[in-house]
Amino acid sequence: MINFVYYTPTKMVFGKDTQYEVGKLVKETGAKSVLVHYGSERVVRTGLISTVTKALDEEGIKYVVLGGVVPNPHLSKVREGIELGKANNVDLILAVGGGSVIDSSKAIAYGLGEPDKDVWELYRHERKAKKCLPVATILTIAAAGSEMSNSSVITNEVTGEKRAYDDDIARPVFSILNPEFTVTLPDYQTMSGCTDMMMHTMERYFSTAGNMEITDAIAEALMRQVMKTAKILHKDPTNYEARADAMWAGSLAHNGLTGCGTNSDWATHLLEHELGGMFDVTHGAGLAALWPSWARYVHDNDMDRFVKFALNVMEVEKQPTDEETVEAGIRALEDFYHEIGMPINMKELGIEPTDEQIDKLAESCAKAAGGPLGCAKPLLKEDMVKIYKMAR
Amino acid sequence: MINFVYYTPTKMVFGKDTQYEVGKLVKETGAKSVLVHYGSERVVRTGLISTVTKALDEEGIKYVVLGGVVPNPHLSKVREGIELGKANNVDLILAVGGGSVIDSSKAIAYGLGEPDKDVWELYRHERKAKKCLPVATILTIAAAGSEMSNSSVITNEVTGEKRAYDDDIARPVFSILNPEFTVTLPDYQTMSGCTDMMMHTMERYFSTAGNMEITDAIAEALMRQVMKTAKILHKDPTNYEARADAMWAGSLAHNGLTGCGTNSDWATHLLEHELGGMFDVTHGAGLAALWPSWARYVHDNDMDRFVKFALNVMEVEKQPTDEETVEAGIRALEDFYHEIGMPINMKELGIEPTDEQIDKLAESCAKAAGGPLGCAKPLLKEDMVKIYKMAR
Structure with a gap:
């Protein structure tokens, strides 16, 4: 065996109806302005996004919503999220979806953590991240494990490069896992x-x-x-x-x-x-x-x-x-x-x-x-x- | 199955020679004054305590040392630690030992987190802790799991009561685990x-x-x-x-x-x-x-x-x-x-x-x-x- 560091700070909130805890959990982090980020319109149709925004409203937390993340998530969407986050002084990214949405949210969080730098440099391994906004998740697909991991994989759809960047500072602060969402x-x-x-x-x-x-x-x-x-x-x-x-x-x-x-x-x-x-x-x-x-x-x-x-x-x-x-x-x-x-x-x-x-x-x-x-x-x-x- | 929350924020640093990272790890927490707490004199004889104090010295971090924790750790020793911590404006407890030392350190951390209250009230389940100083550990006995758990068990040696108090705010910030210490x-x-x-x-x-x-x-x-x-x-x-x-x-x-x-x-x-x-x-x-x-x-x-x-x-x-x-x-x-x-x-x-x-x-x-x-x-x-x- 070799020496290792094991570090999993994410608070995992697991089970039925746990989505209703999202307002309280965001409030505990101290966040004031949230970017709610999602992919498929399924989470709008099922009412999950409105559950989230209602919960944030009830806690007096501001938010802006951005959908449209695709599988093998695109760098252009990440850049869009970063600009939206800057314009709204966002201080937490709440991913509602599966691995692609969470990976994309981590990339946005890196971009907002160091707003003067190009986030793609991380994925090209040209530098290491020094700051990252907190990311939280509501998981709707069981697969990638991004809800508890330090990984993020983004595709530059112009060059066709799909690249990973792993960093413990992007491990989510909390993740809500309700298996019913995957049924x-x-x-x-x-x-x-x-x-x-x-x-x-x-x-x-x-x-x-x-x-x-x-x-x-x-x-x-x-x-x-x-x-x-x-x-x-x-x-x-x-x-x-x-x-x-x-x-x-x-x-x-x-x-x-x-x-x-x-x-x-x-x-x-x-x-x-x-x-x-x-x-x-x-x-x-x-x-x-x-x-x-x-x-x-x-x-x-x-x-x-x-x-x-x-x-x-x-x-x-x-x-x-x-x-x-x-x-x-x-x-x-x-x-x-x-x-x-x-x-x-x-x-x-x-x-x-x-x-x-x-x-x-x-x-x-x-x-x-x-x-x-x-x-x-x-x-x-x-x-x-x-x-x-x-x-x- | 029932709903659950899984929360293990402790950074686990595992393997040979990991004790030499203690100075850097304490520094990362932002602590300025550490109570180094241990039980058996074995950790003094083996040089582990002096490794720790040397590492803290090198990082310019103040410390005070308190030994003498016994198995089934005593409330009186906890109270002694709390007084010593108060006198030295301690802001982190570093436990060097096994479950008894770590449990005792958590109790001291509770006591210093709410210095106007009696810590034994927690173990009698008369109230819940609102604050707790950060605890870190260097583990020397594989057994109790206190290095990553929310548990602490203290014995009131006057009444003979051995009581547990569990609270996530006492989970250690980091734990150093070098299996060689247990050999x-x-x-x-x-x-x-x-x-x-x-x-x-x-x-x-x-x-x-x-x-x-x-x-x-x-x-x-x-x-x-x-x-x-x-x-x-x-x-x-x-x-x-x-x-x-x-x-x-x-x-x-x-x-x-x-x-x-x-x-x-x-x-x-x-x-x-x-x-x-x-x-x-x-x-x-x-x-x-x-x-x-x-x-x-x-x-x-x-x-x-x-x-x-x-x-x-x-x-x-x-x-x-x-x-x-x-x-x-x-x-x-x-x-x-x-x-x-x-x-x-x-x-x-x-x-x-x-x-x-x-x-x-x-x-x-x-x-x-x-x-x-x-x-x-x-x-x-x-x-x-x-x-x-x-x-x-």
């Missing part, structure tokens, strides 16, 4: 969300730092449970208990808990970010389409972990050779993805990039990585090309 | 610590609120791992990886994670607090001595949970009847406690209370509970008498 989500989005949770844990699990037994035990339990929960929700989407399990698992999968004491890989995520930038695919589904090829390409470099994953997470029988055990584990995950309607390659994802496009994806990914990518097997551009081609 | 602990203390972690999770596991599958999965994984780790450390106390697993498990077992979505029992803890108040036993060992009797007394009221515990945590074979499965699970835990040198009744703990003493223990416990105790089977004074006698 009406389309199945594809729910299953993509569950895949994202699996992948957030797997990126940390495939480590070469020796790991910690207690972290492994928790991560394995979480992954087994997410697969159970996904299968339940695939058949019974209105099951509140399963919705609650999925929602809480999403936060725990990406708050750092499942990576304590390990180094992390993240290659599949960065490979997927390029797909998201070029083709606007759903993040979780994009991860499912790439992971099996990544796993087959890198596993020989991190054999013990892949065997452990096969036995303890996918619960396959031990095979005559480690190689066969690993392959059985990868196949079991593919079977699971198929069972819940997820793709296991890019064709099933609905995209068929040309050789030229793959070269561009790999070129951009290698540039974003800024060096060999991942720890299970550090990847150079030529490795990335091979993985994309295997996944085609 | 030289006596085996009995290490095993009592592991028992305390088990019990912190079990108190939450035996819930009647329907529970959450994801919380159960994590709690079960944690308990299985703590048992594995305890067995390793019982034979190989200098194993760093196992020391690290135990230390981190201690924090996770009591920060709230293993109780998300459940109500909690806590009867065994309150029954043990009375033993601690009257006989000054080691907390974890006291819990081990009481739990089997509590379990046999209450299990018929919460059968499904006890069966699940037997199968998923103790991993016993399913027996012809639920009753037999439950009993097999309890016996397996008793076997584990024996294997690591822990008692399973009060005689093995080294105390043999008379009927009169048991009546006094139950009387005091019922008074502290202020109503039926626990959720698995709510206990009245007469139930407590029976459990104490079963455990004798």
